[in-house]
Amino acid sequence: MCRVTAPSSRERRAGDACPGVSRPFVAVDGSIVRLRPAGQPVRIEVLSDLMDVIAGQQDPAIQLTSRGALQLRGLPDPLTPRIRDAIRATGLVPSATHELVRNIVASPLSGLDGAGHCDLRPVTRALDAALRTDPDLSRLGGRFLLVLDDGRGDVVGESFDLGLFATGPARCVVLAGGIDRGWEVPLAAAVPRLVALARQFVQAASGDESVWHVSELAVPLGPEPTAELDLPRQPERPLGAVGDHAVVAVPLGLLRPDHVAALAGVTDRVLVTPWRSLVIEKAAAALPELEAAGLVTHAGSPWTRLHACTGLPGCARSALDTRALARDLAPVLPGGHLPVHVSGCERRCGTPATAYVDVVAPRSAEQALSTIAEQESSWT
Ligand code: SF4
Structure with missing residues (x-):
């Protein structure tokens, strides 16, 4: 059930296709641009400006990636000068070459x-x-x-x-x-x-x-290693209040305009985690407002364990809108301890590196529920 996929030799021959404003990736729903905060906070004003860029889309959202980056999709191919300039004006691309x-x-x-x-x-x-x-x-x-x-x-x-x-x-x-x-x-x-x-x-x-x-590399980097690490157990991913601060998860990693509007009411910047959540300094007292806007503030939410690949309309390989199916599943998802990942096809993009419930191309939410029950029971 736990699958970590290395790039295929075909993908390697095709080269590194990680997208940016200087090199958008073209998917079936248009150009994809990834913006890298490089582990540093992002101003809410910047998020609002990015929302303006995608405001004409049917369901506008900024995607949060597993490397703490921000991704826009469904953009024109090629990017128009206006969109390119608007993205660059956010300051999220401080170096064209790098x-x-x-x-x-x-x-x-x-x-x-x-x-x-x-x-x-x-x-x-x-x-x-x-x-x-x-x-x-x-x-x-x-x-x-x-x-x-x-x-x-x-x-x-x-x-x-x-x-x-x-x-x-x-x-x-x-x-x-x-x-x-x-x-x-x-x-x-x-x-x-x-x-x-x-x-x-x-x-x-x-x-x-x-x-x-x-x-x-054929030859390891650097001299012979001199240090042995005594790693602590991986800590639980924080959610909710952490001292004075707040950590909120973003369902399916899709930051919507109403989320950004709620964030603007409580802070001027957020830090994007690699777990599709946001750290908001000094915002613990504002958790109720953030939760009301649809952000996740407690571990009991189904969105802490429900994930989906891009699916339709963004991926031509998919037979279904995986995220719509996940939204149907969320209110009826039974309790369980494993992440649940809905994939549109056998490639299983974005699956967790740990054990997970593997729901591939279900014909309906009912079929997905029965797959989840079956796999969860095999783990208990
Ligand atoms: S798992 Fe399949 S359907 Fe989903 S994004 Fe990857 S290729 Fe597309």
């Missing part, structure tokens, strides 16, 4: 709740700036991922290329290609070390288009 490589995921509550060893927000900003100003690193590729974990263990479990794991207030282990290859360094030295490793990767992978990730 747009696709700013893939940074950092512990979303770092510096806010005191749970990690340190506040990684300055490190995140410094890493983004260092990536953007190194001309060679524009060749990293859209699939290359950097993770910064403040020691709580929430993002180091992602499938990453380079990263750091804080081991104290001023120390960390820099990682390359996984958690078993690392070097302990002062936190202040982590960004230069990550940049040096990224440059080394670019050189080592140069000329071989089949290498997208550090783990795929």
Whole structure:
């Protein structure tokens, strides 16, 4: 039931198609553009401006991705100059040359709740700036991922290329290609070390288009690893009040205009997590308003475990509107402990990396319910 799919050799031959405003991906419902906040907060004004870009669509929504990025789809192909300019005016594409490589995921509550060893927000900003100003690193590729974990263990479990794991207030282990290859360094030295490793990767992978990730290099990056990590158990994903702060999940990862309007009433910025939720500083008292707008504030909601691939109308492979089916399922979803993923076809895009209930191309909500009951019972 748990399936993690590597890109097929055909996909590799087709190359890295991760979209951006400089290189939209064209799907059956139009162009897709992905915008990368690089682990940093996004102003609500920016979300409103993006909503204006897609305001003419039938069901406008900003998609949140599993790397904490924002995605617009259903845009014209090619993008009109007006749309391109409107997207660039948001400031979410601070470098035309490095747009696709700013893939940074950092512990979303770092510096806010005191749970990690340190506040990684300055490190995140410094890493983004260092990536953007190194001309060679524009060749990293859209699939290359950097993770910064403040020691709580929430993002180091992602499938990453380079990263750091804080081991104290001023120390960390820099990682390359996984958690078993690392070097302990002062936190202040982590960004230069990550940049040096990224440059080394670019050189080592140069000329071989089949290498997208550090783990795929014939010769491992860096010297012999010197650090062994003692990882904590992966913490529960936060939801609701975290001290004074709020974390809200976004059903199906689709941020709608009414969500943005409600957010505008309580904050001027949010941080997008890799789990399709938002961290909102000092907003714990506003959780009732956010919940009234359809954002998820408590673990009992079916939306904490119900997911769907793109499906129709965005994906030609699908025989059904997977998200409409998920919306039909939500009010009747029985209790259970596993995530439920509705896929429109056997490719199962976006499935969780952990065990999950696998609902593929159901003919109806009733059939989906019976699949869920059958698979849940086999796990109990
Ligand atoms: S799982 Fe199939 S239907 Fe769903 S988005 Fe992927 S290719 Fe399309």
